[in-house]
Amino acid sequence: MDQSKEQRILNSVSYNAVKGDPESVLDCIDKYCSQKEWAMNVGDEKGLILDNVVKEADPTTALELGTYCGYSAIRIARLLKPKAHLFSIEFNPEFVPIAKEIIEIAGLSDKVTILEGHAQDIIPQLKSKYDVDTLDFVFLDHWKERYAPDTILLEECGLLRKGSILLADNIIYPGAPEFLEYIRNHKRFECTNYPSHLEYMKVEDAMEKAVYLG
Numbered sequence: 001m002d003q004s005k006e007q008r009i010l011n012s013v014s015y016n017a018v019k020g021d022p023e024s025v026l027d028c029i030d031k032y033c034s035q036k037e038w039a040m041n042v043g044d045e046k047g048l049i050l051d052n053v054v055k056e057a058d059p060t061t062a063l064e065l066g067t068y069c070g071y072s073a074i075r076i077a078r079l080l081k082p083k084a085h086l087f088s089i090e091f092n093p094e095f096v097p098i099a100k101e102i103i104e105i106a107g108l109s110d111k112v113t114i115l116e117g118h119a120q121d122i123i124p125q126l127k128s129k130y131d132v133d134t135l136d137f138v139f140l141d142h143w144k145e146r147y148a149p150d151t152i153l154l155e156e157c158g159l160l161r162k163g164s165i166l167l168a169d170n171i172i173y174p175g176a177p178e179f180l181e182y183i184r185n186h187k188r189f190e191c192t193n194y195p196s197h198l199e200y201m202k203v204e205d206a207m208e209k210a211v212y213l214g
């Protein structure tokens, strides 16, 4: 059976990246996806925005919605302080083993737990099943129409605290209009927009940061 694009990305990382070197894994994926096959990783340009917001948040507990091949999980986890942890939720069973392997090659398996399933099913379990108190940082990069309902769910589950930082990808392309409308009109969020481009393309995109004011 033909390999999937995600398996080909893993093959490229496995063959070309330096084991235990997250930067090398990121560079390999960016090279492959800009030169060979486009893929929906956050990429190097928006990745720098992600890096800066993670550094600002300096999270002890972080959550990512939409693991895909693990690229943004590696960007986040490589910046985490000792004992800090990233939970990453992915619903597509084909992506989970590939992301796990790529994160293992980066040497970050101890910092990342991938949870397979839908965000709306797993978020309500984070406190009871995964011993999460509150989330310091959340990266939203899953189905764009789920950004708003899952943000509401995070709040309802008591997972946000004063100062929790949310960062959402793809605000322009593919777009997340309901999310943007929700957080910009919700008095308990302070929003900042970061114009950028769609990964590996000259197409306009943006990220939106929303700080929860409690």
Ligand SMILES: O=C(CSCCNC(=O)c1cc(-c2ccc(F)cc2)cc(O)c1O)c1ccc(O)c(O)c1
Pocket: 040, 041, 042, 065, 066, 067, 068, 089, 090, 091, 092, 117, 118, 119, 120, 141, 142, 143, 144, 146, 169, 170, 173, 174, 198, 199
């Ligand atoms: O991961 C998923 C769903 S698939 C990935 C979502 N991401 C995208 O769709 C995505 C798409 C594009 C893009 C696609 C085609 C284009 F022509 C141009 C751009 C770019 C991105 O940066 C993206 O992030 C998930 C769903 C439910 C869950 O509950 C969960 O936990 C996870």
Ligand SMILES: [Mg+2]
Pocket: 040, 041, 042, 141, 169, 170
């Ligand atoms: Mg994205």
